[in-house]
Amino acid sequence: MEADALIDAVIDREGQYVNRPADCGGATCWGITEAVPRGQGYHGAMRDLPRTTAVEIYRQIYWLRPGFDKIALRAPQIAAELFDTGVNMGTSTAVGFLQRALNALSRTARDYPDIAVDRDIGPRTFAALYGFLKARGEGGETVLLRATEALQGGRCIALAERRPSQEAFLYGWLANRIGPQ
Template sequence: MNRFDKIFSFMLAVEGGYTNDKNDKGGETTWGVTKDEARRNGYNGSMKNLTQDFAKRILEKDYYLKNRLNEVKNDKVALSICDWSFNSGKWATKKAQVTLNRYFGYNLVVDGIFGSKTIKALNEVEEQGKSEEFLRDYHSIQRKFYHSIVEYNPTQKVFLTGWLNRVDRKEKYLKEMV
């Protein structure tokens, strides 16, 4: 299985099929793709009928390739950032930059854009054999981020356990990933 297929396989496991939770700011979603996102990508059918193949194309184009994760040497780092990006948008890339700055001594602009400096930093961390440390710190920041959402907007507390479980499932998947 190639890298992106591993990422998509994980996404399917954590996102599931169709949902329309009134408390979810994303509204109608299928395979993690929001209705607005599907429409921006040319899908006009019922969200209940959105195919996995269509969702896979969106994930690959808008999250994996757009964030240049295909240039990141470590598969686990690429999966982790792609997953959080799919779940929380630009916060994932900003927090990756924060992790690199805070824990690894970089001085990247925290803009959520993975330019050549951010990609180089992620790959240097891999070359130094510190990708596992990066993931530990990044996942810690991700958990804190979810708690801060609930602090800021208590109506989102209903999702907190699921968000935290997602990070736990991701860590388990990464440990088993070959």
Template structure:
């Protein structure tokens, strides 16, 4: 694993913290933000309190970076990749991939700058090509700024939808807004 990816994972580990078993969290017992189900699917057999930082790093790399195709984003723009990866950890990889694709599609000026891509939650060559086209059109820093703002807006609306109406997810809203929305990049 390259040092930049390792640094991203360490940042996620720091944001997620250690063992938690909050009654409002449908994921149940987690450690470093990794649920029991994800840990078991990756060969961990012990009590979640005993999941090590190194085991968590390996799971993050396989499940939250390589598997959903986010490594391709990281090779182009580590800041955007970190936002997508962090969103995938907190809200699901497919949802984070979908937000990436939705942001690209609304930033292409109705197809003038580059063609729309499928919004299927699968990061492949088309998604990467659209991201590269956005960077050619807006420049590296301009594309980064646009993508981070769009991704944060989509992420906020997701959290808002979960928490509105006094649901159990409202317990997490201050932390989500403070620690996730606009916290990276």
């Protein structure tokens, strides 16, 4: 899936301006928390954040900067999941899920060396991903996708357990963020 389609899907799912008191992210527009556009120099009201600005933020911060565009060249389903998880939980968390899953699936480093869970995509993460895909063949990407989704789901549940106010969002997170969209 291309980045434009992923970005449009997130924006369509998130909607425009929302400010729920229980949401730890605070005010959002197009699914983007206020701190992100402020960090990019946007000074207007959050409810007025232009969709075009949101698209560029998603492209630069949530697709290109973490390297999901490069992962998409070999594993487009994984890249799409990492993008969506990155929007929901932060790109470094998404990368950490990928690295943890790759380590757990390496068959004790027989298929490829385990990697540091440094939450950054570098040459070793790419090598592990390519080693996994080579070792596991056609169905490998689906299994890796399930593993990263399981980690994301576990984190959502743990968050709701730690902060009861977040239970209001758990159903939506699981329905709209985990599994096929």
